[in-house]
Amino acid sequence: MSTKWTPGPHRRPEASTSPDAADSSLATTADRKDTDFDVAIVGGGFAGATAARELGQAGLRVVLLEARDRLGGRTYTAEFAGRPVELGGAWVHWLQPHVWAEMRRYGLGVIEDPFTGLDETRVMGNDGVASVVPPDQFLRDIRDGFEKFCHDVWQLFPRPYEPLYNPKVLELDELSCADRIAELDLTDTQRIQLNSFMTLYGGAVTSQFGLPGMLKLYAAGGWNYDAFADAETHYRIESGTLGLITCLIEDSSCKVRLNAAVERIEHNIGAVRLHTRDGNAVSAKAAVITLPLNCYTDVDFDPALSLAKQNWINEGMISKGAKLFVHVRENLGRVFAFCDEAQPLNWVQTLTYGDDIGTILSITVARASTIDVDDKAQITAEVRRLFGDVDVIDTRGYDWAADPFARGAWPAYRVGQLSRLPALQQPEGRLFFGGSITANGWHEFIDGAIESGLRTAREVQILLGGDGS
Numbered sequence: 001m002s003t004k005w006t007p008g009p010h011r012r013p014e015a016s017t018s019p020d021a022a023d024s025s026l027a028t029t030a031d032r033k034d035t036d037f038d039v040a041i042v043g044g045g046f047a048g049a050t051a052a053r054e055l056g057q058a059g060l061r062v063v064l065l066e067a068r069d070r071l072g073g074r075t076y077t078a079e080f081a082g083r084p085v086e087l088g089g090a091w092v093h094w095l096q097p098h099v100w101a102e103m104r105r106y107g108l109g110v111i112e113d114p115f116t117g118l119d120e121t122r123v124m125g126n127d128g129v130a131s132v133v134p135p136d137q138f139l140r141d142i143r144d145g146f147e148k149f150c151h152d153v154w155q156l157f158p159r160p161y162e163p164l165y166n167p168k169v170l171e172l173d174e175l176s177c178a179d180r181i182a183e184l185d186l187t188d189t190q191r192i193q194l195n196s197f198m199t200l201y202g203g204a205v206t207s208q209f210g211l212p213g214m215l216k217l218y219a220a221g222g223w224n225y226d227a228f229a230d231a232e233t234h235y236r237i238e239s240g241t242l243g244l245i246t247c248l249i250e251d252s253s254c255k256v257r258l259n260a261a262v263e264r265i266e267h268n269i270g271a272v273r274l275h276t277r278d279g280n281a282v283s284a285k286a287a288v289i290t291l292p293l294n295c296y297t298d299v300d301f302d303p304a305l306s307l308a309k310q311n312w313i314n315e316g317m318i319s320k321g322a323k324l325f326v327h328v329r330e331n332l333g334r335v336f337a338f339c340d341e342a343q344p345l346n347w348v349q350t351l352t353y354g355d356d357i358g359t360i361l362s363i364t365v366a367r368a369s370t371i372d373v374d375d376k377a378q379i380t381a382e383v384r385r386l387f388g389d390v391d392v393i394d395t396r397g398y399d400w401a402a403d404p405f406a407r408g409a410w411p412a413y414r415v416g417q418l419s420r421l422p423a424l425q426q427p428e429g430r431l432f433f434g435g436s437i438t439a440n441g442w443h444e445f446i447d448g449a450i451e452s453g454l455r456t457a458r459e460v461q462i463l464l465g466g467d468g469s
């Protein structure tokens, strides 16, 4: 199934049920001397869309193969309680330079979800007991806890976009976030806050989550707690993540094929041939691969990828989180809660509130295995453990670990992986590797995906030269 992307205000491509004329020729390319396209891009998330825009604007013939029936990948603008919500990546900031530059380029505004002006803040320990902590104290505690956790970050990451610049990072990569938390002198509240935060950023238990990967994000946020906190959860894109990805694709003149899951990539033939599950094939001079790490096992590379990349693929990406929105009848005001590692609702914040609508809570679940995000009764029970006997009207969840084209959530490094980042970024012949997990800077973020799209596009252009040969 395929579609030609045509310009228009935030228009999405619609999958057609029969291949169009251009696509039907793709299956018979074996007889052709030339390739169907200059570049094939695997994956239509922010990494793939950025690479497509760059390469399309450079005058190259680009096809983008996306397994789903929509673009955006781990970003997903949807609707809940009559409002637009982001079921995946959401928050952006000017301290995330790549995504911000794209928003400026296309003139996109922001919506605010401030982490300040909170009416009520709570923490819940692993014992399941929720405590109200006054907002001022809650914010002081988290800042102080974070500053202790990140005490050496300036020395370790003087250049956050060159993550291995200080060789000491290699030693530190043997440590987990749990190791660092255990070393610190913290209050009970701070321990819960840091555990919640780190389990969330890892999408896994804190003993699996590599310490320097987390510290690097903090460094990218300006080595400063308030700046980092503002960067990670304050501003959403006004037109949704879909608005930005639409701008990128409209600007690319690339050919988008939806429902085109790549299952085999041959790259030893002086070109690249990509086979999709629907029996089609497309050839190109180079390919940009932006698969989520846990989806590489679905694709047969011929010849096989380097052993270093295979190690990454076999280890996989740890983050197995989920997103959840809950509509509560009561007006709870602007609330925020952290729940400890063993709890399902690790990060809870008010998205919208008012006497007319009650409260819409935006919740991030670190480990989707701790709760069924489609089970309203289970969710209601958990929300009541935090906020008392509230009336839950509706819920909407998205389990990214169960999504076959993600198999995981925000990209987090397990212990020992950051040291081996260059192997993940390394081109192999005509194949170039992007995706936010390969980013030098904000690798858990949309910004990292865009950074990687820019890098891979540059690498492809160097290979193909000015004339696309």
Ligand SMILES: Cc1cc2nc3c(=O)[nH]c(=O)nc-3n(C[C@H](O)[C@H](O)[C@H](O)COP(=O)(O)OP(=O)(O)OC[C@H]3O[C@@H](n4cnc5c(N)ncnc54)[C@H](O)[C@@H]3O)c2cc1C
Binding pocket: 042, 043, 044, 045, 046, 047, 048, 065, 066, 067, 068, 071, 072, 073, 074, 075, 087, 088, 089, 090, 091, 092, 232, 260, 261, 262, 263, 290, 291, 292, 295, 298, 299, 321, 322, 323, 400, 405, 406, 408, 409, 410, 411, 434, 435, 436, 437, 443, 444, 445, 446, 447, 448, 449
């Ligand atoms: C719940 C959640 C919350 C997040 N919160 C934030 C946030 O607030 N701010 C932020 O900046 N980031 C956030 N992130 C992270 C951010 O969304 C991701 O880092 C980023 O979107 C990843 O982009 P990508 O292009 O690297 O990968 P993806 O978006 O995963 O794109 C890869 C694409 O490859 C496709 N694909 C998979 N298999 C195949 C195949 N065989 N053939 C063809 N295509 C295939 C997938 O369908 C997908 O479209 C969050 C992520 C999640 C899940």
